[in-house]
Amino acid sequence: MAKSIIVYVNDIPVKIYQGMQVKHALISYDYSLYKSCENGDIRVFDENGFEVGLDGALHEGAKIYTKNIREG
Amino acid sequence: MKRILNLLIIFILIFLLSSTLYSQVPSIDLTILHINDFHGRLLPYTVKSISEKIPVSGVAYLAQMINEERSKNPEGTILLSAGDMFQGTPQSNIFRGEPVVEIMNYLKFDAMAVGNHEFDWGQEVLQKLSSISNFPYLSANIVDKDGKYLPYLKPYVIIERKGLKIAIIGLTTPETAYITKPDYVKDLKFLDPVEILPNIIDDVRNKGANLVVVLSHLGFDADKELAEKVSGIDVIVGGHSHTVVTNPVVVRGVIITQAGYNGIYLGVLEIKIQPETNIILGYTRENELKTVFAGPENKFDEKVAQIVDKYNSQLKEEFAKVVGETLVDLVRNYNEESNVGNVICDAMREAVSADIAFQNSGGIRTDIQKGPITMELVYTLLPFDNVLVTMDLTGKQILQLLEQSATLQKGILQQSGLKVKYDMTKPVGQRVVEVFVGDKPLELDKVYKVVTNDFLAAGGDNFVTFKEGKNLVYGDMLRDVFIEYLKKHSPISPKVEGRSIIIK
Secondary structure (H helix, E strand, C coil), X not given: CECEEEXXXXXXXXXXXXXXXXXXXXXXXXXXXXXXXHHCCEEEEECCCCEECCCCECCCCCEEEEEEHHHC | CHHHHHHHHHHHHXXXXXXXXXXXXXXXXEEEEEEXXXXXXXXXXXXXXXXXXXXXXXXXXXHHHHHHHHHHCCCCEEEEECCCCCCCCHHHHCCCCHHHHHHHHHCCCCEEECCHHHHCCHHXXXXXXXXXXXXXXECCCEEECCCCECCCCECEEEEEECCEEEEEEEEECCCHHHHCCHHHHCCEEECCHHHHHHHHHHHHHXXXXXXXXXXXXXXXXXXXXXXXXXXXXXXXXXXXCCEECCCCEEECCEEEEEECCCCCEEEEEEEEEEXXXXXXXXXXXXXXXXXXXXXXXXXXXXXXXXXXXXXXXXXHHHHHCEEEEECCCECCXXXXXXXHXXXXXXXXXXXXXXXEEEEEHHHCCCCECCEEEEHHHHHXXXXXXXXXXXXXXXXXXXXXXXXXXXXXXXXXXXXXXXXXXXXXXXXCCCCEEXXXXXXXXXXXXXXXXXXXXXXXXXXXXXXXHHHHCEEEEEEEEHHHHHHHXXXXXXXXXXCCCCCEEEEX
8 A cells, every 4th residue: 555755846845645756746736837847848857957757756755846948 | 397297297198098008908889778668659749848849759760769779789789678668658558568569579679677557457468468578578576475486577687799798687666566556466576676686686697697787667766776785786777767867877886877758768878898807998978868859850660650550540440449338418517516527436436446436527528428438539538647546534534625625626526425515605614514425424533435536646636635545555547447337337327416416
């Protein structure tokens, strides 16, 4: 059974379940931001600075950051 | 000043000498081509952040790039997948991954790690896919209940290129045990990679492996942890976190990379190896991922394009197939009970024997006229790739969800298993005036088994109480559950029957 985990979106803690993905963290954090990511206006990066896909797996304590594509 | 000049000359001489020596060391050039998390993405699509004009991905274009890269080092190239290859698009899902296998066979993949989504259709389907694949499915940390490897999975494979023995060891995220429908991973154990890997590495080294490549479906951060904790790995080719590792990262001498997702990128890791010592003399440090563009100027592999076309034609036939029949029009109602919402929720509740099912009104995307229901109509009705999520919620939490539903911020919750009376003349937070579960009043302290979809389970549409569930279990895709329900119960004639009564 999957338990709750905390991940961080733009350094704000967000509660999701194990097995959930980047998109779920964004839905939980701010649905309009998620839609912007889905539309491709916003990109998501991990704490190493690498871009991650919306279906990418997350783990307890994972940190993701959003960035407008116009910011480069 | 003269002394500084002398030192500078000495440094320059040492540098020139070492460069000359380095260039004279004989080396073997290997190329590791890799993809991961392909998710059945056969056709190109637009990714705005890469290009608004030129589509990316598309397996025929990816294949062309693989051919071209392989031709640069035909004797020294290996082609790997780090898992999650099949599930994700209708083109692959309808045929349970077979188009992807056919293309991987044609491209002569050397090995594939088993990802968690490889279990999305159960072990029988995975076993069948393995049996028709010309390459091994790898996972060193999946065993049966007796601790033995499964007959259709290998822990590793040793491949020879240019006289070098290259061990490819597969790893699967241990999370697979609880993020997959339980029936599909029944009797399987997912072992801790950090614990099992040292013995496997000893094993392959004893068998003469010169290079150890871990083909990991663990996620990028877990790959870094693996490199920190386990000795003897040379390269980790990863997947699972969909990370676009443009420049490989080195942790304790281990080269770690990952090629994003959906076949948008091909990883091209070139390695120079000193043959006597097996020391890695050099590797691709920058721009290791090549973007697969699919514009009119880009070449594609014609044979792969033919395979894609073949399945696309078959997909049209599959989409035209009738999967059920309705005797009444199925009509949505965003802010009130609807017969289509009722039948979808009935299907969800029946699939997992839950007390209650909830579906967001916004997730139901079309009305359906009475008559036959085709596969295509079901995809139009439920276009999102949502899976069922079952959890335990208390009566109090269910009441909170219904109060949120009564705000109508994001439409009413469609449901099965309840009879709810909303009084919209009352203030927000006090609008749910009567709730029955079956024929019994809702008990605030009682725990109920509730099924919903993963969007709502993440707190989507502001239904945040779903994030407080206990004993969460993932299930099948909602669309597949609905299709099975239609096949079993057609002709259907769902009604608006007073499940959600609204006093206005």
